[in-house]
Amino acid sequence: MSGIDKIERRRIALAESALKTLGELGYARTSLREIANNSEFTHGVVHYYFRDKIDLISYCVRYYKTKCARRYDEVVETATTGDELVSGFLARMTQTLVEETPMHKLWYDLRAQSMFEDQLRPDVEAIDELLEEMIWRILTRYAELTRTKPSVDAPTAYALIDGLFEQAVVGYAANPEKVPALLSDRLLQILPKLIA
Amino acid sequence: MSGIDKIERRRIALAESALKTLGELGYARTSLREIANNSEFTHGVVHYYFRDKIDLISYCVRYYKTKCARRYDEVVETATTGDELVSGFLARMTQTLVEETPMHKLWYDLRAQSMFEDQLRPDVEAIDELLEEMIWRILTRYAELTRTKPSVDAPTAYALIDGLFEQAVVGYAANPEKVPALLSDRLLQILPKLIA
DNA sequence: GAGTTTGTTTGACAGTTGTCAAGGAAACTC
DNA sequence: GAGTTTCCTTGACAACTGTCAAACAAACTC
Numbered sequence: 001m002s003g004i005d006k007i008e009r010r011r012i013a014l015a016e017s018a019l020k021t022l023g024e025l026g027y028a029r030t031s032l033r034e035i036a037n038n039s040e041f042t043h044g045v046v047h048y049y050f051r052d053k054i055d056l057i058s059y060c061v062r063y064y065k066t067k068c069a070r071r072y073d074e075v076v077e078t079a080t081t082g083d084e085l086v087s088g089f090l091a092r093m094t095q096t097l098v099e100e101t102p103m104h105k106l107w108y109d110l111r112a113q114s115m116f117e118d119q120l121r122p123d124v125e126a127i128d129e130l131l132e133e134m135i136w137r138i139l140t141r142y143a144e145l146t147r148t149k150p151s152v153d154a155p156t157a158y159a160l161i162d163g164l165f166e167q168a169v170v171g172y173a174a175n176p177e178k179v180p181a182l183l184s185d186r187l188l189q190i191l192p193k194l195i196a
Numbered sequence: 197m198s199g200i201d202k203i204e205r206r207r208i209a210l211a212e213s214a215l216k217t218l219g220e221l222g223y224a225r226t227s228l229r230e231i232a233n234n235s236e237f238t239h240g241v242v243h244y245y246f247r248d249k250i251d252l253i254s255y256c257v258r259y260y261k262t263k264c265a266r267r268y269d270e271v272v273e274t275a276t277t278g279d280e281l282v283s284g285f286l287a288r289m290t291q292t293l294v295e296e297t298p299m300h301k302l303w304y305d306l307r308a309q310s311m312f313e314d315q316l317r318p319d320v321e322a323i324d325e326l327l328e329e330m331i332w333r334i335l336t337r338y339a340e341l342t343r344t345k346p347s348v349d350a351p352t353a354y355a356l357i358d359g360l361f362e363q364a365v366v367g368y369a370a371n372p373e374k375v376p377a378l379l380s381d382r383l384l385q386i387l388p389k390l391i392a
Numbered sequence: 393g394a395g396t397t398t399g400t401t402t403g404a405c406a407g408t409t410g411t412c413a414a415g416g417a418a419a420c421t422c
Numbered sequence: 423g424a425g426t427t428t429c430c431t432t433g434a435c436a437a438c439t440g441t442c443a444a445a446c447a448a449a450c451t452c
Contacts, residue, residue, distance in 0.1 A: 010429090026312030028224035031409060042431055044412085053410065105311045112308040115301045115366060116222030125370070151389070156360070156382040163359015167351070170311060174321070186352040193347070193389040206399090227439060238401055240442085249440065 011049050014039060015063045018056060023102025027057070027109050054119045061110060061123040064103065069130035071096060076137055082146040089138055090187055094180040097168055104169045132158040143195045151196040160190065207245050210235060211259045214252060219298025223253070223305050250315045257306060257319040260299065265326035267292060272333055278342040285334055286383055290376040293364055300365045328354040339391045347392040356386065 017039035022030050032053055036043040050056040072092055079085035097104065107127075114124035136154040143150050150157065168183040213235035218226050228249055232239035246252040268288055275281035293300065303323075310320035332350040339346050346353065364379040 026309065028309065029312065032411090033409080043410095044432070045430055047411065048429070105308075109308040109311065111366060112301075112305040113222065113224065115305065115369060116225065121370065124366075128366075152382075152385045155363070155378070156385050159359040159363040159382065160356045160386065161359070163355040163357070163362065164352070166359065166362075167355040170307060170320075170324075173311060174317065182351070186348075186355065189348045189352050190356065202399095228441090229439080239440095240402070241400055243441065244399070 007049065011059060012063065014041070014046065014049060014056065015060045018060050019064060019103070019106065022057075022060065022109075023106045026105070027113050032056075054117070057110075058120060058123050061120065061127065064107070065123075065127040065130055068103070068107075069127070069134045072134060072138055076141045079141070079145065082142055085138070085142050085145055086188070086191055090184045093165065093187070094184055097165070097172060097180055097183065098176075101169065101172055104165075108166055108169060128158075131162070135161055139194055142191070146195060148195040150194060152194055157194055160194070161187070164190070203245065207255060208259065210237070210242065210245060210252065211256045214256050215260060215299070215302065218253075218256065218305075219302045222301070223309050228252075250313070253306075254315060254319050257316070257323065260303070261319075261323040261326055264299070264303075265323070265330045268330060268334055272337045275337070275341065278338055281334070281338050281341055282384070282387055286380045289361065289383070290380055293361070293368060293376055293379065294372075297365065297368055300361075304362055304365060324354075327358070331357055335390055338387070342391060344391040346390060348390055353390055356390070357383070360386070 014035070018030075018035045021035045021038045025034065032046050033043045035056075036046060046056060050059065072089060075085060075088035075092055079088055110120060111124050111128070114120040132154055135158045136150075139150050139154075139157050152160070164183060164186050168179050171182075172179045210231070214226075214231045217231045217234045221230065228242050229239045231252075232242060242252060246255065268285060271281060271284035271288055275284055306316060307320050307324070310316040328350055331354045332346075335346050335350075335353050348356070360379060360382050364375050367378075368375045
């Protein structure tokens, strides 16, 4: 087992524990000891693999991004009509809303933290970019399938859809049974307006 | 000077200090002592006027809402054409983005916190509702002036515009000179699509 | 103006936090 | 298998947190 890989593996294990804890408690309430408690290690080990707390969180954010921005790739590649793409997109989006709620809560929390914590900004910006590209792939494919063109630019499309999704994530705790359907409905209202 | 009013005045003074500090440091980094330091009082006085920290923050949120949701009322009332309404709306929105950045940062921070801190949820929900109504007043007036109807419902319209605004707030620190114009541009792309 | 209520300061408390160093265990090297 | 490196635990530290009570000052009451 390569030394580099082993270190990286430990980092990943710690990051996954940290992400789990962060997703449950949020940034403000998560301490290094709490993260270590929810892992197989003790609190001291964190400083063996990470310089400090921000370094760990920053690593978590970067690790997280590798898992999230390819969520709709299969739908984009396999859909053969606009309607199929839209329904597949809605299905996947409401699914991740329900099944990965803590991660989405954490993402919006961390993005807010990045406004106050400069060290988080580059990582958050990188993810935001990935997500924008993800939305843009969906929208351009949607336009292609319907023989139209996107009628807004990529940052706009991302901000709009992200606004709807964030609203759903924030509202999900209060209304878990209704919010996914509402999100679907609202996306259906808006998606056709983004092509012309 | 009435006793009730005096208590309320002190609460407001403390809330304004707290909002100032919170807007600069964010929720996670703001302590009661820091709030007191930025006010004319000492840290002990907080517990004379507020039960605990959450009670203070919750009061701050409620106080804040009374100032923010009427920002566009004058524009809505005085505009005589759709274009006038739009340009007045854009002007006011980019203005508050620039002039009240800390408050907007704080709002998005607190909304994220409300996903983890149940006690904040009712207050955050109340503000979200006010903001949704604010956007809806603008959109219905816009439709009226252009002899059309809104083509999306109120929660959708709010989520879309809020998504664009949050993107601008998050990006403002990195690019203060370009972001307001980009926000204007993106709103112009989308506003005509919200009526039909 | 003495006495009481109201408002504010000060200092202390218990608990938590990030950080780090010293020591031990485990793995690896030759 | 002795010695060395790598990894992990433990315990400690200084700083900071929310909370509260006791002392103090100011304002008000009669």
